[in-house]
Amino acid sequence: MIAELTKNERNGALVILAVLTVVGLVMAVAGYADPFGIHGGLVAIAALAGIFAVISGYFAPEPTLARFGEYYDTPSKIGIGLAMAWAVFGLFVGDWVAWLLAYPNATFDAGWSSFGRLRPVHTTGVIFGFGGNALIATSFHVMQRTCRARLPDQLTPLFVLFGYNLFCILAVTGYLMGLTQSKEYAEPEWYVDLWLVVVWVTYLVLYLRLLARRREPHIYVANWYYLAFIVVVAMLHVVNNLAVPISFYEAKSYSLFSGVQDAMTEWWYGHNAVAFFLTSGFLGMMYYYLPKRAGRPIFSYRMSIVSFWGITFFYMWAGSHHLHYTALPQWVQTLGMTFSLMLLIPSWGSAGNALLTLNGAWGRVRDDATLRFMMVAAVFYGLTTFEGSFMAIRSVNSLSHYTDWTIGHVHAGALGWVAMITFGSIYALVPWLWKREGMYSPRAVEVHFWLALGGTLVYVLAMWNSGIIQGLMWRTYNDSGTLAYSFVDSVVAMRPYYIARAIGGLMFLLGAIVGSWNIWMTVRMPAPVPADAGGDQPAIALQAGE
Amino acid sequence: MDIAHGTLVWLAKSFGLFYLIGLSLIVVIYACWPSNRQKFDRAATAILEEEDRPWQ
Structure with missing residues (x-):
């Protein structure tokens, strides 16, 4: 290196x-x-x-x-390794907190292992550790290919990659010590946030420098999605984390916002983190790796453009659907709900575009587990965005909010869409980057696929059941007009679903371990020697002696 | 700086409405403009080329 x-x-x-x-x-x-x-x-x-x-x-x-x-691919190679390491770590902690809900004593009586500290370790580990590294790694790969230009230098991409991982490590170790801003998905304290600003602005400048050097005049649609991811995450991160530290040598800080303004800023951030971190960048992945792996151009390039601008303009307004029936003004809630419903159009535009690209190549989807990962991801993307728009309707939200339905929805998106498209893209990318003919074990890819799909289905179905039962129990009244069930009754009713969910999560974790092993073995495989090596090379050695 | 609720609603229902309709129209017209078709078709197929080196 x-x-x-x-x-x-x-x-x-x-x-x-x-x-x-x-x-x-x-x-x-x-x-x-x-x-x-x-x-x-x-x-x-x-x-x-x-x-x-x-x-x-x-x-x-x-x-x-x-x-x-x-092309300069070292940062992409390291990024894939880091992404898989974070995936195994983040999924392991996630499964641990899942078991904690069924067996609360599994904290082993330590402060650092309490649910409240482990849960952000899980979310940061999978979203920022796994997702973020996969996005950085693939963005460097896709940007260079679609711009037909090499990264402008070697140091900046490595700075972005390692600097970003330092951010993740500071975040995760902070939670274990009890440091948090108490903002969901924005838990790290002020100095860690400042470091991420430095790294992220460097990433944006690097991206723009590469774009300025591009040899291909047209900017391919995947690049637009990656650019939206970088620009909007910078904006969200800076605004939501505006805070005043209590001193320059202590971790604690206070947010610049308070009350309902704080809640609105947080969910403007939170929902757009889902939109631009967990959707836009991964759509960039999908628009490049899916056509490439299928060997077919995207079904409708026009639709991809309309979907891009639709997502970019609509998502920005949808965050307030997280605050239905709160102190937030009613009209702001309605605004968020309306934009969430409109979002269905660009979301289904992309999901449909992906599936129609595969239409006519279903034989390949059947035979190739890598392509199947991407196909299932597109299906889950369509399902989850439909569910999300539906849950944003105020009257539906009155049943679903604060229940496990939300957890089920998030994991249908995170496991079914984000992780599946990432695994598919990584399985396509690893042999290209390391110049191998294929993965070390296609059978292991197949095992990973079924563990991932099975795990997701078990998880999501358990949480749908649990969430709806929970929501109904909380709103059932008896003849005398009081609540029929106590809160503890609903907790007891959840227990079987919590065990099922933890088993689903375990399957997903096992799949990721199999995948990591397979990638490791692929990298360690000896590179194939080209059949024509020796005969069809320019005679450089002879010239050197002249 | 005190923005009344009524002012914001007026802004959303007037400027906001036309701003979003305008943007949607611009995007759809750009995407469907006949002379862009060739450019888009080329972009969609260009990524499938096997060549894996930067253009010098």
């Missing part, structure tokens, strides 16, 4: 890491009495490890100019 950097880039890396070490040490000394200091130590250790890595390769020969004839 270091050998691929030019001398200037190696020096640049050392400067960045030295600054980071100093910042970490200052944090550690100033905040020694606070978890802030522990995070400072962590930053310093990570930066020092980076310095050792750079020094160990510092005197390697510089890369030749021949690199400009190749």
Whole structure:
């Protein structure tokens, strides 16, 4: 990795890491009495490890100019490895918290392992760790191919990738120490948020630099989706995390917003995080890897453009459907509900476009588990967006809100759509990146597919049942006009579904472990020697002696 | 800065409405413009090419 950097880039890396070490040490000394200091130590250790890595390769020969004839794929390769590691970790913690709901004593009497701390470790691990690394890895791959241009330099993409993972580690370790802003999906404290701003702006600038260097004049639709993901996440992250720290060497901060404004800002962020982190970027993946794997162009390029702008403009207004029947003004709730319903059009535009692309190639879908991952992802995308629009209707929401139905809906999207399209894309991408003929074990891909699909179905069906029973129990009145069931009655009724859900999650986790093993074995496979190697090469060696 | 509820509703129902209708029209016209067809068809098929090197 270091050998691929030019001398200037190696020096640049050392400067960045030295600054980071100093910042970490200052944090550690100033905040020694606070978890802030522990995070400072962590930053310093990570930066020092980076310095050792750079020094160990510092005197390697510089890369030749021949690199400009190749795409730069090292960050994508590392990103895939990190994504799979986060997937296994995040799914493991997720399954642990699932079992906690059925067996609450499984915290082993420790503070760090309580539900309230483990749950954000799970959500951050899967959304930002797994999803984020997969998005960064695939965006570098797709952007270069569709722009027909190499990344502008070698250092920036590595900075984005490793800097982003430092953010994830600080976030997750913070939760275990009890640090949180108490904003769902935006839990990390102020200094971790500031670090992500630095990383994310660098990512945006890198993307725009590559776009400016593109050799292909038309910007392929997948790039638009990736760009929307980067731009909007930057905007959401900055606004929602505006906060005042209680001091510059303590972790605690207070949000700039309060009351219903805070709730509205949080759900404007939260729903658009679903839209632009968990949808837009993954649609970018789908619009590139699905046609590529199927060997067929996208069914309707026009529809993909209309869907893109539809999603971009409608999603922005939908967040208030998370706050039905709250102190939020009624008209703002209605606005969110209306836009959520309109969202069905662009969402089904994309889901339909994907399925119609496969129409006529169903034989390949049957035989190829990788393509089947993508097909099932498109089906779940269509199902979940329909369900989401439906649940945003105020009267439906009165039944579904605060129940497990919401959890079922989120996981139909996260497992069925996001994770499936990611696994499909990774299985397509790994042999291309490492120049292998295929995955090490196609049978293991098949096993992963059925574990993932089975796990998702068990999970989602359990939560649908549980959620609707829960919602009905909370609104059933007896003849004397009081509630027929106590809250504890509804908790007892949930128990079998919680066990089923944890089993579904376990199946999904096992699938991810099988997938990680298969990817590892594929990377370790010896590269095939091209049949015509030797005979059909330019005679460079002869010229060198002249 | 005190924005009354009525002002916001008026803004949403007037400017907001036409802004979104206008945007939708622009997008649909752009996507369906006949001379763009060739460009879109080429973009859709270009990613399928096997070539895996940047253009110099």
